[in-house]
Amino acid sequence: QDSDSEPPFHVSALPPALPNSTPMLDAGLVLYIGLIFILFWRWFMGWRNRKTNWIYMNYSFILYVLCLVLLVYALAMFIHAALKDSGKASWSTLPGWFKPMMLGAPGAAVLVFVLCGTQTLQHVNEIRKDRAIGKHDRAVQIVLLPAVYGVMAMNSMARLYQLVTNHQGPLPHGHAQQSASSLVASLLASPNATVAATAREELFLSKSETCFWVGDLYEAWALYQFAKLTLELIQASVAKMTHSDDAAERDKASALQVAHSAVESIAWLGVMLFLIVCVLQAGWSIYLLTWTTLRSEADWAGYNTREAQFGAAGMVASAGAIYNVHVVESTFHSYLEGYRPLLKFITVKVIVSFAFFQKGIFSVLKAFKATLPGTAQNLADKVPLIGDILNLSEVEFQLFYDSLMLYECVLICLLHWWGWSAYEDWYLDDSIRDEEDEKLLASEEEERRPLLDAPSGSPTSV
8 A cells, every 4th residue: 555545543553562561551541431421421310310319320429430440550550660670770860859759649649539539428418418419519520620630640650650661671782771861762772673662652652641631621621510600609699689679789780790791701712612622632632542553653743743733722721711710700709608719719720720731831941941052051950850850851751740740639639628618508508509400490390290280089199
């Protein structure tokens, strides 16, 4: 077949595995498929119905089981790699702070999972008691985010650490044992092996990044739920003002309703743009890396270029989403009584910065350093911590970033315990009913009506 007619991604051209390599489960693909299934489960199954036992099959439990399987798998792979001789040798040339940071990350992942699971259980118990089902449902989806993101970060780290340890050990023709800092540039004996090793590294890095893109997808969904909940609460608060006995208060409410409509449109623009970018990026990357495989000799550059374009779009979209959240907070802060909006908005801003924004800052710093003259670059290298980070190889930096995200997820979990308590008064405010509660009330009314309308003596009368 002529090479011009070949697809850029060819199934039969998988680069040969390196010696001692261990195949790994594709966590990004598993979670992506799992999220699609859970989305349909949430929409179509009867867990909301107060009169059935489906309430015990809340979709959040299914997601936690899936995340638990992925977490245990990632921990097992990481520990297996760390206990190997090649794993122990991989720390030799890294900065002194790198080893304790990475070795503490699995503990952070477990802590995140336990904290999120405990808080989710509190909200689900409130749902089982028929208390503000819709509002607790949205809160659950927000509280779940650190657990989902932490599991993906742990799988990304385990995958790359497998790559590091598989590059350790004696190489042909007298190559010295490879250190972690030199594994990215390691050359094997033959040109074909070198190309294969480079393609394998690209494949591992791409699948590692895909873990985060699926995490970003769930992050965008959680932001959507947060925006929907917040705007519903603001709308209900303003609607209450329209029934005030004070004419001035009613006039103020009318003006606020117009302002709310405008701010809502702006907010949804940023949130939906962010969600669409995340869906497209995660889906496209998973398709290319799962059902096709990059040829070892071609088109990794093209793949990386397309992903960089998605990354640029995502950075703009995430910045827009953060700004829109700030606009809603600053405009309607006083109309969210009992909601404790400040802490909730702070956690959302930090969470949204996970996607694209934080990593983009490091990329900008690296690019800026490359433009400096030699003396200035040497000075930058001597800056504590920052200098070490900017000199990490691509694989090492991704390992650092994985660990950093896990520690940040711990911070978000702790903030969620105060910001998203299941026992705040606003959940039970009868004047603030959301769409889910209204649907439940309407369905129950329909079920009662035949009984109430039945004539006495009929089979349905009580």
